[in-house]
Amino acid sequence: MGGITGNATALRVTVGILVLLAFVPLLHNGYYENLGRSVLMFATLSLGWNLIGGYTGYVSFGNVAFFGLGAYTSAALWQHWHQQSLLVAVLCAIVVGVVFAAVLGLPILRLRGHYFAIATLGMALALQEIVANIDWLGAGAGYAVRPLDAYSSYYVAMWIVCAGSMLATYLIARSKLGYAFVAIRENEEAAAVLGVDPTRYKVIAWAIGAAMAAAAGAVFAGANGFIDPPTAFATDSNVFPIVMALLGGVGTVAGPLIGAIILTAINESLWSRFPQIHTLFFGAVIVLVVVFLPRGLLWLLDTRGGWRAVAATLGAYRV
Amino acid sequence: MSEAFLTIEDVEMHFGGLHALDGVSFEVERGSVTGLIGPNGSGKTTLMNCVSGVCKPTRGSVRFHGRRIADVPTYAVCRLGIARTFQVVKPFANLTVRENVAVGAMYGRNGRERGARASFERAQELCEIVGLSHLAGRLASELTVPGRKRLELAKALALDPEVLLLDEVMAGLNATEVDEALRLLRTVNEGGVTLIVVEHLMKAIASISTTIVVLAEGKKIAQGAPAEVLASPQVIEAYLGSRYAARQRQSPP
Amino acid sequence: MLFWQDLVNGILVGGIFAVVALGFSLVWGIMNIINLAHGAFIMMGAYTAYVLFATWHVDPFLSIPIGFVLLYAFGYCIQRFVINYVVRAPLLTTFLLTFGLSLLIVNVALLIFHGDTKGITTSYSGANFSIGAVTVGWTKLWTLLVALAITAIMHVWLSSSRTGRAIRAMALDIDAAQLTGVRVSHLYAVVFGLGAGLAGAAGVLISLSYSLQPSMGDPFVITAFVCCVLGGLGTVQGALVGGLVYGVLESFGAQYIGTGLQDAVALVVLLLVLIVRPRGILGKVTA
Numbered sequence: 011m012g013g014i015t016g017n018a019t020a021l022r023v024t025v026g027i028l029v030l031l032a033f034v035p036l037l038h039n040g041y042y043e044n045l046g047r048s049v050l051m052f053a054t055l056s057l058g059w060n061l062i063g064g065y066t067g068y069v070s071f072g073n074v075a076f077f078g079l080g081a082y083t084s085a086a087l088w089q090h091w092h093q094q095s096l097l098v099a100v101l102c103a104i105v106v107g108v109v110f111a112a113v114l115g116l117p118i119l120r121l122r123g124h125y126f127a128i129a130t131l132g133m134a135l136a137l138q139e140i141v142a143n144i145d146w147l148g149a150g151a152g153y154a155v156r157p158l159d160a161y162s163s164y165y166v167a168m169w170i171v172c173a174g175s176m177l178a179t180y181l182i183a184r185s186k187l188g189y190a191f192v193a194i195r196e197n198e199e200a201a202a203v204l205g206v207d208p209t210r211y212k213v214i215a216w217a218i219g220a221a222m223a224a225a226a227g228a229v230f231a232g233a234n235g236f237i238d239p240p241t242a243f244a245t246d247s248n249v250f251p252i253v254m255a256l257l258g259g260v261g262t263v264a265g266p267l268i269g270a271i272i273l274t275a276i277n278e279s280l281w282s283r284f285p286q287i288h289t290l291f292f293g294a295v296i297v298l299v300v301v302f303l304p305r306g307l308l309w310l311l312d313t314r315g316g317w318r319a320v321a322a323t324l325g326a327y328r329v
Numbered sequence: 330m331s332e333a334f335l336t337i338e339d340v341e342m343h344f345g346g347l348h349a350l351d352g353v354s355f356e357v358e359r360g361s362v363t364g365l366i367g368p369n370g371s372g373k374t375t376l377m378n379c380v381s382g383v384c385k386p387t388r389g390s391v392r393f394h395g396r397r398i399a400d401v402p403t404y405a406v407c408r409l410g411i412a413r414t415f416q417v418v419k420p421f422a423n424l425t426v427r428e429n430v431a432v433g434a435m436y437g438r439n440g441r442e443r444g445a446r447a448s449f450e451r452a453q454e455l456c457e458i459v460g461l462s463h464l465a466g467r468l469a470s471e472l473t474v475p476g477r478k479r480l481e482l483a484k485a486l487a488l489d490p491e492v493l494l495l496d497e498v499m500a501g502l503n504a505t506e507v508d509e510a511l512r513l514l515r516t517v518n519e520g521g522v523t524l525i526v527v528e529h530l531m532k533a534i535a536s537i538s539t540t541i542v543v544l545a546e547g548k549k550i551a552q553g554a555p556a557e558v559l560a561s562p563q564v565i566e567a568y569l570g571s572r573y574a575a576r577q578r579q580s581p582p
Numbered sequence: 583m584l585f586w587q588d589l590v591n592g593i594l595v596g597g598i599f600a601v602v603a604l605g606f607s608l609v610w611g612i613m614n615i616i617n618l619a620h621g622a623f624i625m626m627g628a629y630t631a632y633v634l635f636a637t638w639h640v641d642p643f644l645s646i647p648i649g650f651v652l653l654y655a656f657g658y659c660i661q662r663f664v665i666n667y668v669v670r671a672p673l674l675t676t677f678l679l680t681f682g683l684s685l686l687i688v689n690v691a692l693l694i695f696h697g698d699t700k701g702i703t704t705s706y707s708g709a710n711f712s713i714g715a716v717t718v719g720w721t722k723l724w725t726l727l728v729a730l731a732i733t734a735i736m737h738v739w740l741s742s743s744r745t746g747r748a749i750r751a752m753a754l755d756i757d758a759a760q761l762t763g764v765r766v767s768h769l770y771a772v773v774f775g776l777g778a779g780l781a782g783a784a785g786v787l788i789s790l791s792y793s794l795q796p797s798m799g800d801p802f803v804i805t806a807f808v809c810c811v812l813g814g815l816g817t818v819q820g821a822l823v824g825g826l827v828y829g830v831l832e833s834f835g836a837q838y839i840g841t842g843l844q845d846a847v848a849l850v851v852l853l854l855v856l857i858v859r860p861r862g863i864l865g866k867v868t869a
Contacts, residue, residue, distance in 0.1 A: 014424075118853070121856055124610075127616070128807045132807075132808075132845060132849035132852055133849055135804065139842055143842055143843065186440075189445075193421060196422060197420075200415075200419060203403065203404075203407065203413070204407065204433045204484060204488065205438075206432070207405075249678075252678065289689045290685070290689035293684075293685030296679075296682030297679055300679045301668055301679065304671055326670065327668045327670045327671040
């Protein structure tokens with residue numbers, strides 16, 4: 011036993027699913043393509059969150075800020091410089107995301123626990139407000155983003171971003187870097203005594219996660235055709251990835267994608283059956299997941315002692 | 330003339346009105362085993378914190394190879410060559426024993442030269458040295474207290490230290506375990522690591538130390554070879570109180 | 583002189599912030615839970631006042647105790663029967679749980695009341711008086727006085743009543759309190775109920791001067807957090823000072839930086855306090 015990638019079988023299955031998802035454009039079905047692209051986008055956001063929240067233990071409630079920054083970078087490149095290439099947009103978005111994460115990370119990552127969580131939430135809200143006040147970025151009205159010739163190109167691009175994020179997470183989890191993150195999560199003081207510079211590695215974790223979110227945002231902006239502050243910094247894009255990582259398994263490589271698939275499936279069936287109250291049901295889903303699966307499905311698979319051990323841990327959470 | 334190895338110079342540590350350390354000075358020789366004893370509250374752990382860079386002394390300094398430890402951030406202290414174990418042992422609960430030790434091997438003094446695989450190999454070696462190889466794949470949270478102490482030692486050794494500070498590593502061990510621990514520490518010392526050991530077990534300290542330093546109420550009250558220090562009336566008085574010492578003088582056993 | 587008007591406005595709204603922060607601070611300080619549904623509770627209090635006013639013409643000031651009691655009961659039940667299962671769980675769990683609850687409550691409100699803006703207009707709504715160049719609305723002044731009264735009552739209750747002292751003992755050491763026979767699960771529910779009740783009362787106060795929408799409570803979570811950090815966590819005085827100071831800061835911020843940037847101002851204030859003086863204005867240094 012060992013390794014921080016998570017249950018090996020689950021990982022193989024998930025990679026298989028990822029490969030299958032690559033073939034969705036061949037179905038020539040717009041609905042499935044949209045759905046699949048949504049899954050891949052949320053999985054990427056979840057993977058990005060997973061690095062700082064799952065592996066490093068710093069629960070960020072503001073990663074949507076980087077998604078929005080990526081979306082606006084892509085949009086601005088089109089609007090102001092008529093930049094056609096999606097690749098350039100994604101690369102620039104990554105740079106913007108990393109820079110912001112590094113700069114904001116220095117003060118914000120000094121905070122811990124609740125303080126860090128709320129500070130990141132405030133960061134996302136503040137960024138949305140600031141963007142809404144900048145005319146050069148379209149202010150509150152937002153603006154249109156480039157279309158691409160082949161619509162499926164956006165699907166492929168999102169798939170590449172998601173696969174790349176998953177690969178990056180896998181490589182990190184098998185390297186020294188991953189262990190630095192986990193050491194910080196388990197006991198930051200002890201990690202420092204063992205030679206891990208907490209500030210440096212926290213910023214690295216956040217920056218890589220920000221890069222993933224920004225890349226997803228850049229592709230999303232193009233696929234959506236239009237962005238404005240509420241779209242780019244949507245609460246859904248902020249919270250769903252966290253719940254997905256939680257459902258699938260925080261701190262694993264496969265967890266985010268699994269959680270994204272399951273939750274998107276639930277969301278879609280709720281949306282089609284109860285259009286009025288689907289957000290309400292989603293709130294109920296979040297409550298149930300959090301109470302009964304506080305560490306996710308993959309944790310269930312890996313716990314020695316099975317269901318009884320899980321129940322025992324859950325028992326320790328109450329008063 | 331050899332350069333001073335580890336020098337503790339007039340170290341004072343004030344927490345508000347409390348003087349935890351009140352001007353402690355001594356030298357540690359390379360390759361020695363220094364026992365650090367004293368009643369509860371005498372400042373032993375505070376001194377350890379100063380030497381390992383966890384606290385900065387209010388006044389005075391601790392110098393290692395001439396460099397002031399207080400000038401170095403906590404995560405860089407191990408790269409100087411100083412490692413320590415903690416009294417309250419909290420391993421990385423969700424990592425295996427081997428992984429716990431590997432973190433030290435990855436980021437310690439020689440960490441830069443090691444990749445992930447080499448770090449795990451080194452971790453396995455260290456698990457064998459401290460006698461944890463049969464538990465190397467188990468989660469650290471599953472270990473008993475003596476097991477955790479061994480893990481703590483292995484993690485500190487993974488940093489390839491020149492100086493190892495041991496803070497009550499033998500507390501809670503039974504007699505057999507204490508003997509094993511002493512054997513282990515002697516092996517480590519013979520391998521070239523200088524030890525500073527904080528302990529309450531007099532026999533253990535006496536058997537392993539080359540020098541003993543005694544603290545009481547933040548001051549150094551004795552220093553020297555184990556036999557003479559432990560027989561000194563001043564030391565006895567500090568531990569057991571002046572009335573006991575007076576009774577001892579009146580009617581020796 | 584705009585300065586004095588801004589200052590007065592800030593203090594007036596600061597009283598409401600203090601009540602908002604007080605409930606939040608209680609739950610955070612004693613149970614270590616950041617209740618992201620606090621805003622939803624505020625909204626429920628506001629809509630309680632609205633329904634009572636629209637249906638039976640109950641003056642909102644009279645709805646304050648009603649709102650308090652209703653939300654207290656609601657909060658007590660939520661804690662006892664839902665949150666209690668994860669009350670000692672790590673931060674992520676309680677965060678997401680209260681977020682999910684917030685989603686639920688806000689969406690139920692959307693279903694019942696729809697998204698359109700509502701308001702309460704009483705006979706005295708527009709009345710105001712002037713001191714020199716400064717105009718003070720009567721409603722807002724009374725709101726401030728009621729807010730101060732609520733704060734004072736809570737302070738007295740927490741320090742002298744038996745339950746209040748049991749709560750404070752529990753906050754210091756939950757296991758020791760349990761050993762001395764304190765029924766922790768009940769007291770936790772009392773604390774959460776109080777937090778909700780205070781939010782409800784704050785909601786009623788808010789409904790007097792601001793318009794109502796199902797999502798109206800959400801911004802107040804960040805406000806509550808900043809006020810607690812600013813004033814110092816765990817004391818009634820801290821919530822009061824934090825609320826008043828933040829009210830003034832926001833008022834000046836709206837004047838000189840612009841009204842659309844409240845959250846940006848909040849974030850900057852938060853970061854500055856946490857970096858320069860993390861314990862807040864009145865907070866004690868914890869080891």
